[in-house]
Amino acid sequence: MASLDRSLIAGLGPFDSLTPEALDQVLARARSARYAKDSSVFEENAEAHSFFLLLDGRIRVVRTTPHGDQVIARYIGDGELFGIAAAIGRTTYPATAMCAVDCVVLAWPTEAWADLAARFPSFAGSTFRTIGNRLQETQSRVVEMATEQVGQRVALAVLRLVRQAGRKTPEGLEIDFPISRQDIAEMTGTTLHTVSRLLSAWEDEGIVKSARQKITVIDPHRLMVISEHRAGA
Amino acid sequence: MASLDRSLIAGLGPFDSLTPEALDQVLARARSARYAKDSSVFEENAEAHSFFLLLDGRIRVVRTTPHGDQVIARYIGDGELFGIAAAIGRTTYPATAMCAVDCVVLAWPTEAWADLAARFPSFAGSTFRTIGNRLQETQSRVVEMATEQVGQRVALAVLRLVRQAGRKTPEGLEIDFPISRQDIAEMTGTTLHTVSRLLSAWEDEGIVKSARQKITVIDPHRLMVISEHRAGA
DNA sequence: GCCCGGGTTTGCGCTAGCGCAAATCCCGGA
DNA sequence: TCCGGGATTTGCGCTAGCGCAAACCCGGGC
Numbered sequence: 385m386a387s388l389d390r391s392l393i394a395g396l397g398p399f400d401s402l403t404p405e406a407l408d409q410v411l412a413r414a415r416s417a418r419y420a421k422d423s424s425v426f427e428e429n430a431e432a433h434s435f436f437l438l439l440d441g442r443i444r445v446v447r448t449t450p451h452g453d454q455v456i457a458r459y460i461g462d463g464e465l466f467g468i469a470a471a472i473g474r475t476t477y478p479a480t481a482m483c484a485v486d487c488v489v490l491a492w493p494t495e496a497w498a499d500l501a502a503r504f505p506s507f508a509g510s511t512f513r514t515i516g517n518r519l520q521e522t523q524s525r526v527v528e529m530a531t532e533q534v535g536q537r538v539a540l541a542v543l544r545l546v547r548q549a550g551r552k553t554p555e556g557l558e559i560d561f562p563i564s565r566q567d568i569a570e571m572t573g574t575t576l577h578t579v580s581r582l583l584s585a586w587e588d589e590g591i592v593k594s595a596r597q598k599i600t601v602i603d604p605h606r607l608m609v610i611s612e613h614r615a616g617a
Numbered sequence: 618m619a620s621l622d623r624s625l626i627a628g629l630g631p632f633d634s635l636t637p638e639a640l641d642q643v644l645a646r647a648r649s650a651r652y653a654k655d656s657s658v659f660e661e662n663a664e665a666h667s668f669f670l671l672l673d674g675r676i677r678v679v680r681t682t683p684h685g686d687q688v689i690a691r692y693i694g695d696g697e698l699f700g701i702a703a704a705i706g707r708t709t710y711p712a713t714a715m716c717a718v719d720c721v722v723l724a725w726p727t728e729a730w731a732d733l734a735a736r737f738p739s740f741a742g743s744t745f746r747t748i749g750n751r752l753q754e755t756q757s758r759v760v761e762m763a764t765e766q767v768g769q770r771v772a773l774a775v776l777r778l779v780r781q782a783g784r785k786t787p788e789g790l791e792i793d794f795p796i797s798r799q800d801i802a803e804m805t806g807t808t809l810h811t812v813s814r815l816l817s818a819w820e821d822e823g824i825v826k827s828a829r830q831k832i833t834v835i836d837p838h839r840l841m842v843i844s845e846h847r848a849g850a
Numbered sequence: 851g852c853c854c855g856g857g858t859t860t861g862c863g864c865t866a867g868c869g870c871a872a873a874t875c876c877c878g879g880a
Numbered sequence: 881t882c883c884g885g886g887a888t889t890t891g892c893g894c895t896a897g898c899g900c901a902a903a904c905c906c907g908g909g910c
Contacts, residue, residue, distance in 0.1 A: 447756065453764040457756055472749040478756065512745060516705040519752045522759060523680065523690055523711065529762040530806030531686040564857065573763030578897060580859060596857060596906065797887065811867060813889060829876065829887060
């Protein structure tokens with residue numbers, strides 16, 4: 385494992401405003417690793433030996449119920465920390481991290497966290513802000529699940545994905561990683577059948593365009609309308 | 618506002634293992650306040666001027682949707698910090714804190730947080746652990762809402778309440794604060810009608826006993842069975 | 851170029867649970 | 881003690897969306 389170049393992480397959220405020397409110190413304790421698409425970085429309930437930063441790729445964070453149902457907690461994008469719930473008290477990962485595409489990550493041993501946090505307060509702050517944001521966002525999802533119906537939830541999920549991972553194309557905004565109907569279903573608490581029906585309907589209306597593992601939003605505005613209004617035409 | 622006695626908070630989670638002097642310093646920046654049942658300690662979207670510790674009572678944390686639906690995020694019990702998402706980056710409260718009964722709270726100005734956290738690392742740690750726990754728990758609720766059906770969700774909610782606020786009575790375990798069918802509905806994403814029907818059915822089977830704003834669990838074991846098994850007899 | 855397998859679409863029937871409405875109950879105040 | 885209003889219960893009809901099943905489509909490996 386070669387020595388890591390600080391340009392990898394300079395300017396990324398968690399390491400914002402660290403001096404070059406500080407960056408080197410932070411990197412000194414990290415190792416980098418590649419994971420192939422569909423491999424997991426860590427598994428639910430496994431002992432939390434490391435925490436991670438995603439350098440490149442896209443990671444799906446999944447929980448599995450005792451019944452075997454899967455629920456996607458969130459997608460992680462470039463520059464985001466993940467596996468950090470572990471850094472805060474937890475000794476075990478609460479979910480599985482699956483690579484939606486080939487990924488490059490940095491990993492720090494869990495023990496390093498307290499030390500880094502103490503030495504670089506802005507790093508600690510950023511971590512906590514991240515966790516705070518996720519709590520916030522997760523609570524919004526609870527509210528959604530409790531009050532909106534499937535159509536609205538799916539619309540919201542697609543909009544969120546586009547915002548997080550939208551790539552501009554001539555057609556519209558395309559989600560830049562492969563995502564199946566099943567995935568959307570697991571994000572919104574419904575079935576792939578229902579998602580498929582909804583996307584088909586929206587495609588007929590020219591709101592989205594979808595293909596195998598691919599979704600492009602043509603008319604975000606009308607999708608927002610769907611996500612807000614109860615019932616639909 | 619008289620000076621506060623450190624015995625109020627000695628030994629409480631967040632202030633565990635602080636020296637008497639440290640406790641005094643922490644208390645020096647707090648003020649205590651009483652809130653009547655059904656009054657709010659803070660409102661959603663209001664500016665986060667303070668964070669709080671509940672000394673006595675029970676607080677319902679509620680979010681309201683643009684459509685006017687309410688969702689109960691959680692209940693806060695004695696000795697718990699609340700309104701702290703604000704202490705971590707947020708400048709505004711993400712939810713409303715309503716008193717389910719008369720409450721006594723300690724309040725610190727938001728500005729004091731960074732200072733206290735820096736001076737008393739164990740306080741900071743405890744806060745973060747609390748937030749971590751809540752993230753965890755909130756995610757579990759997302760999973761529940763996505764995969765279980767109402768009967769199971771309501772059973773889980775009741776069990777959780779009993780665990781958190783159960784008082785032993787000759788009848789069984791009684792939830793020690795007034796809680797309506799509507800409240801349970803807002804915790805589980807259903808309607809008061811459905812909750813009422815479920816409780817009635819369970820009462821017929823001798824699993825729970827319920828009255829106006831009151832629920833007593835007679836047979837926790839059978840309730841757990843309901844919460845785990847799909848479909849029911 | 852052909853075949854295989856996973857992703858997707860679509861039809862169909864069914865039911866969990868919502869929405870509405872009405873009756874009842876019960877606590878607390880006058 | 882009587883009364884008003886919120887909490888609860890219960891009936892009834894309806895539909896959103898699930899579950900099952902079958903067909904289809906398409907990309908990649910051989």
